[in-house]
Amino acid sequence: MNKKIFVCEPYLNGNETKYVMDAVSTGWISSSGAYVTKFEEAFSGYCGVKHGIAVCNGTVALHLALAALGIGKGDEVIIPSFTMIATAFAVCYVGAMPVFVDADKDTWNIDVNKIEEKITPRTKAIIPVHVFGNPCDMDAITEIAKKHNLFIVEDAAEAHGATYKGRKVGSFSEVACFSFFANKNVTTGEGGMCVTDDDNYAKLCRYYKNVCFNPDGPRDYLHNDIGFNYRMSNIHAAIGLAQTEKADEYKKMRMNNHALYKKYLEGVDGVVFQKDEKDSENVGWMNTIVLDTDKYGRTRDELIVQLKENGVDTRLLFKSMSIQPALKKYGCDCSGKYPVTDWLSENGFYLPSASNLPEEDIKGICDIIKDFAR
Known part of the structure; x- marks a missing residue:
């Protein structure tokens, strides 16, 4: 061939420039700008859930979700052996132990028939990864999770807009996590989001992502918990809103x-x-x-x-x-x-x-x- 064809390049074909220039010209370039809220509402709505919590990448979205669910030291979290290592690292960040399950030979997703053999009294959650945009067997995973009283955290980093039995991925779990890296179907360059239907988990995600400032009171600089600075900038969110419009x-x-x-x-x-x-x-x-x-x-x-x-x-x-x-x-x-x-x-x-x-x-x-x- 006579030209270089890269493995993936972002496609910016909407209002990205318009929204970014608006953010820059008005001076709202930090995480306090209106585009952050607009993007959260647009993308969570696209997924069919109530809440979106924008963060700086997909890895920290997973970390934030696990922290909001109270998963920590001594706990185990089941993940696929075939995944990007960020899935495992997020489990490690909260002090829990990743436990691996092999992939299915046909779909390449987690083999649902091998999950239960890895469950122990310490197991607290399953992280199904929708590999390459192919939704997991969420009926089987949901049944296992209910049987063993486990959380589900969807790693939907690769599956924006994918559906399982007519429902968008991201709507099958307590908290689901997306990446908006430059090669994703919807991109902000760098960025991520947690989505959830649960009001309390949404509040906890917002609390922890903003270094645990009191979400219901004045910024008095007293912090009751260890938090994280995982905020998304208004500029990144402006790109994300434009991308979601054409998702x-x-x-x-x-x-x-x-x-x-x-x-x-x-x-x-x-x-x-x-x-x-x-x-x-x-x-x-x-x-x-x-x-x-x-x-x-x-x-x-x-x-x-x-x-x-x-x-x-x-x-x-x-x-x-x-x-x-x-x-x-x-x-x-x-x-x-x-x-x-x-x-x-x-x-x-x-x-x-x-x-x-x-x-x-x-x-x-x-x-x-x-x-x-x-």
Whole structure:
């Protein structure tokens, strides 16, 4: 190919400049500006829940959610072994212990059939991650959580607008968490949000994110609890509001990209796509394939080199939580076997996935993959 195609670029095609310039020209650039509230209301409404609490990134959103739920030292939280390490780090931040569950071979989400075997008297919550925009089996997870009296904290960082049985992700848990990093379907550059239907959890999230200033009284600089400075700026929120206004449009673009990759790679032996969760709408945040080397005839790494030589940027997938040195040092039980996670990590990678990626580029990328097959 004659040009560089990056793995993902932000698509800013709405009122971003208008809203940011308004924030700058009026001097409201900190976390006190009106765009923060407007963004919180717009995005939580988009998810179908009452409250949104804007924060500075998706990782701290997870930390804030766990803190608001009272999870701490001595507690255990079940997470997928196949996830971005931020999911595990957030559990560590509150002093709790991450406990890993392998991925499902088809959907690549947490294997719901293996969750209960990891539950102990210390388990307090499950964090399902909607991997690559594919909603988890929330009926099964909700049933398990109710049976064992556990909280659910959705990690929806990759799944803006995805639906499960007609409901948006983010509406199935006590608190759900989103990221607005530059590669997300809805972006603020850097940013995140907790969303919840629970008035008390929303109040606690707002309390802790603002260094535990008294939310109901004057700012007297007396702090009763250890808090965090996790506020989002008005400038970032201005971008987020503009993005939320066009969230469904961007979602459709990502889903169309996903469909095009499947169309142009149909029938290529050894190219494996993620399967959609039943009764769900996968928003195709990242277009990911796994190579069956025996059928494709080349290794994942050989194909990545070939794509790079043709100007196509790619990214490797997450490494298993069970092999992370930081988590071993922290004291996590990393002795288990996670074969599906290992298979994904060793054989999978991202293809370019920007919302506005032209069809001709997708076709060109797929042609390289087809032509390189042995």
